[in-house]
Amino acid sequence: MMHHSRQLVLRTPIDIINWNRVEEQLLAWAAHHDSRYVCLCNVHGVTMASYDPAFADILAHADLALADGAPIAWAVRHFHGAAQPRINGPDLMWRMLGALERHGRSVFLYGASPATLDALVSALRRAFPRLRVAGAIAPPFRALTAEEDAAATERINASGADLVFVGLGCPKQEFWMAAHCGRIAAPMVGVGAAFDYHAGTLRRAPLWWQTHGLEWLYRLAREPRRLARRYLVGNTLFLTKLLWQIARRQNRPHEPGAAGPL
16 A cells, blocks of 8 residues: 555544545555455544544544545645645546546446436446446345345455445445455445436536535535535534644644544
């Protein structure tokens, strides 16, 4: 694994890494079928980890914990001084699909509904005609039995997939990846709503909103009932905790990375 620094944001250590190095690392793991997992850490996930020890442990042990979300990337830049970009799930998925196609690698898709997966596979075949989609599973919206889980794991491994994208939503996908690390013979990347975006079943924010860190506001405006608590309450809680971390750092300038009791 490439060596790079991590910066603590609340209780989550975020990798300081750029797009090219992420792509190189994922391709290297894919080539060796390394069982790894990658978490895209947005405000929702980082805030949840600040009060959920089990989820915090999963993010802390991720092989890559990436700054998905403008506030997370800003916090890394503020504390570390690194030119940390936002590395989000939909763009990372699309970029890696192109890289897999160029290198003759295959992909497996796990998550979403059967209709969304069908639309997604069709979209990928149009955009990446030489990419091999090794398989796709839309798991039921309930806990799998041990037999169902074993069958799904066997199917993924039997496909020979080089990389697995997981679209179960946070935190379900992170728990799933952590539980299957060492069982799935390929790196896994949790990409949240990327399946819906690329399948065309969910509209993504226009580029201006994305580049100005307002994608969350666009999503809130489109799905207020589902996302109001997550964004309004969660974002306020994140900001409060982040300001506390900033204050702690200012009071203890010789303790880099000290987050304090958040």
